Amino acid sequence: MKLSRSARITLGTLTAVVLLFIYVPLLLVVINSFNGDRSFGWPPRSFTLEWWSRAFQSEGVREAIATSLWVALISTAISLVLGTLLALALQRHDFFGKDVINLLVILPIALPGIVTGIALNNLFTTVLGVSLSLWTVIIAHATFCMVTVFNNAIARLRRTNSSFEEASSDLGAGIFTTFRLVTLPQLRSALVAGGLLAFALSFDEIIVTTFTIGAGQQTLPVWILNNLFRPNQAPVVNVVAVVLIIASVVPVWLAQRLSGDAIGTTRSRKKASPGITKASSTAR
Amino acid sequence: MTSAAMPQTSRRKTAPAGPAIRLVGLSKRFGETTAVDSVDLEIRSGEFFSMLGPSGSGKTTVLRLIAGFELPTAGVIELDGKDVSARAPFERDVNTVFQDYALFPHMSLIENVAYGLRVRGVAKAVRRQRAAEALEQVQLGSFLDRRPSQLSGGQRQRVALARALVVRPKVLLLDEPLGALDLKLRQQMQVELKELQQELGITFIFVTHDQEEALTMSDRIGVFNKGRIEQVGTPEEIYERPNGPFVANFVGTSNIFPGTLGRSLYGRDDRFSVRPERIQLRPLPPEGPGTGIALTVTALVYLGHATQVRGTLPDGTTAVALIPVTAGRGGEFAVGQPAVLSWNRQDVVWLPPAS
Known part of the structure; x- marks a missing residue:
């Protein structure tokens, strides 16, 4: 599409403004984490690493990081297992109510966090009567982290030919062997991408977490919220925010690179496509 | 594929008594459509049998039913006299050459061919040896470590054949395996496939919509139309004595x-x-x-x-x-x-x- 000069200038300016609004504040946080002035006077007059060392020496921060990592890792692991199984069931098999289940699985990512939070809080405390803990946070996170794994896995399964699985079965492999030797290698990069996204989602989640976390426990975002308005903690909060930025951006960036397609399979799929199209058109 | 092709496979020169495959009242419905409609068929041991018919005539579905990828709505599939109707594909002594070859893209050629031996627990050295021999016999002995994506259509076809035969099936199912090849290569492969089948003495079931291919290669042909078998016979019988207007018109042109x-x-x-x-x-x-x-x-x-x-x-x-x-x-x-x-x-x- 050819755009006129004025349209290009307008769109370019808009893009620049939007990107500035997103990234300038982030940059500010990063700079302020090194700002020597305790009240963040602008422009910064001196540079210091004090806040960084204070942050790493803080028991509260270290515990919060460890908690967030633990929660993110376990909920990602649960999401990987359940998301893959769901994707396999919904893509490779036909059964009654399939479309409904498909929708129900994706829905949690669209639900407002506050709704998920309140609903799960009610379920855990009043219906099930379990006390809130890190495990309730993990379960809560898994409900929506699962979706990113599921979406990545099902997109990959749609593109890979199910005759690979038939061929494996035909050659004598049972269901689990076929999954291990044929299906999983095809899914691997999609699962890594989905898992990284799930990790990033869980690591910086706060709304659902505040409703499902036990008393006295803190994930990193919860720690930030609790310390944001304590004047003597403000510089440390900046440091923690920078850590959060890095912990979220890196997985997403990696995921985006991986979910495109694994290098090498793109080429083979392109080459094989005439055969595949033919197979599907004359299959029955 | 020379006369020494696949030496692992024992030579069963003449057909023993009893059919290799028997279909009794076999039907398959997908929702409202009946893909296979009460088919009765006996395929003799060691014969080259072609299932010929237009797209949608049910021939591929019958093949998939024999392989076990689909389960019949009604009827019985007997393999060597044993009812295998409800068995999974990996419990049936048949192997398939897929239309798109279905070579595993993440494995090298030798890993592809050794796959059937690997899942049967054959030791690594032995299975690599046998897979290398099988690839040698389809003239791909120097390509052991290549990926399927690096091969031409004809070469992939040979790999698929080697992969299916290395596990010594009783019956080999071929789903339009020559469909993606150009005319010259197709004619060459027709001859090679036929020779290979005579060498091995394995029952071949060959699905095709190409009447010339079926006439050239087959011992017997079953002509499919609308989920039913119109006529079963030798190529000569099918061509010279069609039993109805469908066969007369589909197999060659007729007035x-x-x-x-x-x-x-x-x-x-x-x-x-x-x-x-x-x-x-x-x-x-x-x-x-x-x-x-x-x-x-x-x-x-x-x-x-x-x-x-x-x-x-x-x-x-x-x-x-x-x-x-x-x-x-x-x-x-x-x-x-x-x-x-x-x-x-x-x-x-x-x-x-x-x-």
Whole structure:
């Protein structure tokens, strides 16, 4: 599409403004984490690493990081297992109510966090009567982290030919062997991408977490919220925010690179496509 | 594929008694559509059997039912006398060469071919040895570590064949394996496949929509139409004695003449067919058609080895005749001009009344 000069200038300016609004504040946080002035006077007059060392020496921060990592890792692991199984069931098999289940699985990512939070809080405390803990946070996170794994896995399964699985079965492999030797290698990069996204989602989640976390426990975002308005903690909060930025951006960036397609399979799929199209058109 | 192909497979020269595969009342429905409709069929041990039919005739579904990828809605599948109808694909002693070959893209050729041995727990050294031999025999011995994506269509086809045969199946199922190849390669592979099958003595079940392919390669052919088998027989029987208008038309082209003509010529009310190459055609002599039938030429198609002459009979029936180039008479006919058809009595094939 050819755009006129004025349209290009307008769109370019808009893009620049939007990107500035997103990234300038982030940059500010990063700079302020090194700002020597305790009240963040602008422009910064001196540079210091004090806040960084204070942050790493803080028991509260270290515990919060460890908690967030633990929660993110376990909920990602649960999401990987359940998301893959769901994707396999919904893509490779036909059964009654399939479309409904498909929708129900994706829905949690669209639900407002506050709704998920309140609903799960009610379920855990009043219906099930379990006390809130890190495990309730993990379960809560898994409900929506699962979706990113599921979406990545099902997109990959749609593109890979199910005759690979038939061929494996035909050659004598049972269901689990076929999954291990044929299906999983095809899914691997999609699962890594989905898992990284799930990790990033869980690591910086706060709304659902505040409703499902036990008393006295803190994930990193919860720690930030609790310390944001304590004047003597403000510089440390900046440091923690920078850590959060890095912990979220890196997985997403990696995921985006991986979910495109694994290098090498793109080429083979392109080459094989005439055969595949033919197979599907004359299959029955 | 030379005569030493796949030495691992024991040579079963002559067919033992009992069919390799028996289908009894086999049906498969997908929702509202009936893909396979109560098929009964016996495939003999060691024979090259082709399932021939147009797209959607159910031949591929029958193959998938035999392999176990689909479970029948009704009926029984017997393999070597044992009912395997409900068994999973990995519990059946048949192997498949897929239409798109389905070579695992993340494995090298040798890993692909060794796969069936690997999942059977054959030791690594042994299975690599056997896979390398199998690839050697399909002339891909120097490509062991290549990926399928680096191969041409014909080479992939050979890998798929080696991968299916290395596990020594009783029956090999081939789902239009030559469909993606160009004409020259296809003809070469037809010969090689047939030779290979005779070498190994394994039952081959070959699905194709190409009647010429089926006629060239098969010991017997089953012609499929709308989920049913129209006729089973040797290529000669199928071609020379089609049992109905579908087979007559699908296997080669045929002229199908109406019962009224049958009555006036032979005193019999049935429809009959005559192959185009058995028809003699000459320009209309001034004294009239004589014993032949008058026809108006509507089209001349030059085929290289022959000229196809199409025309219309006075009652509207269309007819096709092949004039060989050696006869050198294509020039005698012109579109819109009259001509005379005739044929020998023994070339008439009577067709049963349309049901």
